[in-house]
Amino acid sequence: MSQSYRVAILGATGAVGTELLSLLESRNFPVASLKLLASPRSVGKTLTFKGEALTVEPLSEQAFANVDLVLASAGGSLSRQWAPKAVEAGAVVIDNSSAFRMDSQVPLVVPEVNAQAAAHHAGIIANPNCTTILMSLVTWPLHQVQPIQRLVVSTYQSASGAGARAMEEVKQQAQAILNGEEAIAEVLPYPLAFNLFPHNSRLTEAGYCEEEMKMLNETRKIFGVENLRITATCVRVPVLRAHSEAINLEFERPFDVAQARAILSQSPGVRLVEDWQANYFPMPIEASGQDDVLVGRIRQDLSHPCGLELWLSGDQIRKGAALNAIQIAELLVAKRWLAVPTLA
């Protein structure tokens, strides 16, 4: 006798939403029933789950009745509006938006890093930002051996980070440019095909954009190190899917490269991709569709006696979003931290 759960996906038709659906099926999550919810624009659309056609339903006060688990990926404002109602109705919400991430009542969880934090939820658990998840996976195992003193990261973020429409736009722009025509930007502020630009999220007063502030603040919260010194430069690049990051780490004492490599080759959710002879390292096309974050080019920083350089590529939609959310759900199930299990 196994337990199964009544699940709802909020924002089922988006890039992350469809991946959530596919992962629930492929990972054989114990689903008793599945409800697809979305904004009016998508209501009535049909998606398939385990061979069964499901129709997208509208959001409403009643939509969360008899739901144990909500996987929310419909943006911050919808989450802010509906997640508390879902909790009121008795569900646990795993929220992929930034709405609750820095809320002190809400655990921010990467299961490989701080699974235990999920135990103390009050109905909502936040899924971190994609770039943060990828970075925390490869830096946390090193941080366990020697606390990180400072972290400098530059990102190479794919169009998927701006959603399915941005991915489509980049392809259209590329075709236009190849045809000698003008590239039109509607979803993103500037043409991204054969171009790149600093991440276009809102700029804060300090000159960091929100995407960068997420990397700073969320990593601190996940690591439980309030004053962890991090700086980030986030950049959108004309890659369709999977983000990459160049990470510079400073420690208090030298970090042996061979040890770092040994640690990361055994870390959960991480795959060491390094062929120094062949100049073969993580690439976004190879990280796409993969569960693991690929890491490589681990080397001693020549500018700092206690520095280490790393390079990663990871699927933004999978481990950077949907997979991490599903892993949180699996964690809740395994630990019996989901509130209202239904006997199947």
Add this chain to the structure above:
Amino acid sequence: MSQSYRVAILGATGAVGTELLSLLESRNFPVASLKLLASPRSVGKTLTFKGEALTVEPLSEQAFANVDLVLASAGGSLSRQWAPKAVEAGAVVIDNSSAFRMDSQVPLVVPEVNAQAAAHHAGIIANPNCTTILMSLVTWPLHQVQPIQRLVVSTYQSASGAGARAMEEVKQQAQAILNGEEAIAEVLPYPLAFNLFPHNSRLTEAGYCEEEMKMLNETRKIFGVENLRITATCVRVPVLRAHSEAINLEFERPFDVAQARAILSQSPGVRLVEDWQANYFPMPIEASGQDDVLVGRIRQDLSHPCGLELWLSGDQIRKGAALNAIQIAELLVAKRWLAVPTLA
């Protein structure tokens, strides 16, 4: 009465070579005669200079007779072979390859940074690597106010850095992918369209690739600071032309952001591109074809009290190669550091 010079371009048909030709014309360099030299593959091709068709000639011992100035851009092995012969024949060589850059007898020159170094040449002057030129232009003016203590850079390098054929290959790959076909990589080791990868230059023992070592060693030589602490991660991105760089600088004392901005807005060869309201900063498509290196996103590093973050985009073929070489030639002319002027 003005002087003019007998010029030869070695490697005239390449991406940088054709730009050299175009800049000699557009900047009205005092050319008495122009000879185009190249490897056998390109001999017989015709290029136009000031409305006149010039045929590419083969390299030979005699090719440098009666030549005052050689602009070499045909790769390291050809430079190593032919530059000394050109000097023997009485010419001054401005070499765009890496062959002589770290030779202590050879000045390595960015005119805005260390023009005076060119005075002491012994026939060969080296043009630095593209990423180094761009970085030195925006960091040198700050270094004058407060010496840089450490520099961490991540690059976003366009296909043009691997030559005209790589640019063509990226376009073909993009079209293949848009057609649902496989992207074929022949010039570069991996598909670059909608992908990116760590720079594919040879890896050194320390785990840095040669492109990265160039940034470390050449910047030290140009700045005249032998032990300048620099680390670099070089990455090829699917941009056609113009490189970008995320630069983290550490100083001994805090560097006022407003002051940094004021300095860079008045630095030669640099253009400040910052509209914080519109989230508008340097982009490779806007840097392409520009003489100036675009710099922006200047901000206080939140991870370091004396840190500064910068972002730049600069045309790899222009200021990153051909323009810098022509500026060195103009400098030699202006300072009368060219050996054998011819009266016109």
